[in-house]
Amino acid sequence: MMPPHLWYLAPELWVAGLAALILLVDLACKGKGSREIPLGAAIALLPVAPILLLQVNLGTRTLLGGMYRLDPLALFFKVIFVAAGILVLVMTREFSRTLERAHAEFTALILLALLGMLLAASSASFLMLFVALELITISFYVMTAYLKTDARSLEAGLKYLILGSIASGLFLYGIAWVYGAAGTTSFAGLRQALAGRTTLSPGLALGLLLIVSGITFKAACVPLHLWVPDVYEGAPTPVTAFLSVGSKSAGFVAALRVLHELFLPASNQWAGLIAWLAGLTILYGNLCAIPQKNIKRLMGYSSIGHAGYILIGVAAASSLGSAATSFYLAGYLVSNLTIFLVISAFWQAVGSDEMADYAGLSRRSPFLAAAMFVALLSLAGVPPMVGFFGKFLLLLSAIQEGFLWVAIVGAAAVVISLYYYLLLVATMYADPPKDPTPIPVSLPVRLALYACLAGILGIGIFQEPCVRLSLAAVRSFF
């Protein structure tokens, strides 16, 4: 019989143990058979899903000196993180064929970043949140620069490191101010101290501003978005995929915790600022995506645009806005990872990320082209895909809270995004292929793509259970 506390921490312990096991097994096998490690890790992650489902019955509880909390929001995001982790590991299996060395370490770093995300979702103190976010970011620094012979990968790693350190500094300085003004870093204590306060003292306001800027770095929003295109382009494709889904979700779970759980009473002080950031981020991401030629760069700008949409839900500061944020991230997970699975399969076969080389993909691999098509439509927000319903909920929450102009900006940006997404679709379907050889799709990737497509259409058509879950996840805040 496990001690009760360990049962609460089971997903984290599982992932940490798996990472350690991989490092040890690789050491014992002297690197033989290390190419199958990513797939093994993906399969070994599958049992975490039932563990998370069983944990639903545990209810909300804070433990370990007020550092760790299990609540519905944490569970909702943990499901997102674990799903992202499994899909990224499937992608890594293909990718590691081109990796010359250190396969096991790559998988271990992915798992440790995943562990950071799980801990970030369950943080109940600013200190824990900071350590968890650092665990994510530092793993990503290393993974971004992993292709040592590729100058773009090294450049991306260096840029991410420098800008990330600045963002961490801002975040930490903000925590110091909040601690100075409120006398505690624990979320429970802060929630008590902030309850009913509609205006923030200057110290708290400065702290909150700095913390939010640190979070905008993780979530890739204006004004700390400059790293995104270069890092997305230079990093190995599985890393880019994990960055765009996992790291972004971690940023947003932190945003929900800080802004909606703690600083909700003073929402009139920050909601306007966040709404402005949302509008600017949407416009920046979508407008800059238009002239892109490299598909990973395009996805970088598009991910900035989506971060802007999600910020709308944060700005709305209502239970609908909060739930829409969670719902959208779940939809974004399946849509974006579908695209990255295709990008990675395409890169394995063709060795290019240029959009021009996607010409005639429909003839070379109808399945990949169709999957990409569905996912792009979902990202643009076309019904009945999941992206449509997510955008609908976000814009609805903005209108309800009086941010009509942000909703209009968001709706206009849908048209812009349709333009550049459909341009890619046209290249895939209308243009003749330069080289008509078919592109092979391995069984794990095929299964992962089926799962993602099932998610896009399944959640898109039967939205109710997922909306219900995301509403339940944030119920305790409002």
Next chain:
Amino acid sequence: MESPILFYGLAFVTLLGALGVLLARHPVYAVLSLVAALFGLSGLFVLLGAFFVAAIQILVYAGAILVLFLFVVMLLDLRPDELSRLRSATWRGAALGLGGLLFWQTARVARTLPIPAGVQPVEGTVVAVGKLLFTTYALPFEAASLLLLVGVIGAVVLAKKKL
């Protein structure tokens, strides 16, 4: 705070060191000024009764990390003229403007900051810090150990030629 003179003296040393980091022409002088700033800071920690943090500040930061800084600076062997690109008037103006804004804002906020109720002066001995690390902060402490593991893996993977 028993002796204001001691506090102001140490604060002055810290600020002077920090200014030295900014204004030094040569990177080596900048690193050495940082040592002075860290010594001042650790003196401030002593005044607060946080002896353990003060000792760590000197041993780890002023000792180990800054020696590492010096190594890197000397290995890179930057000449002042290579740095002059960063010292152009535009960059200086922008940095001064942003820094001034942050300073003004921080000073304004700091003046209004009340000391929050319920904050107890902590005992900064090794025993007290150790107790906190293994009780309240056990989970972040353990997570930090994984952080270090990531750092070690990263250093080996990125720096080692043959693996």
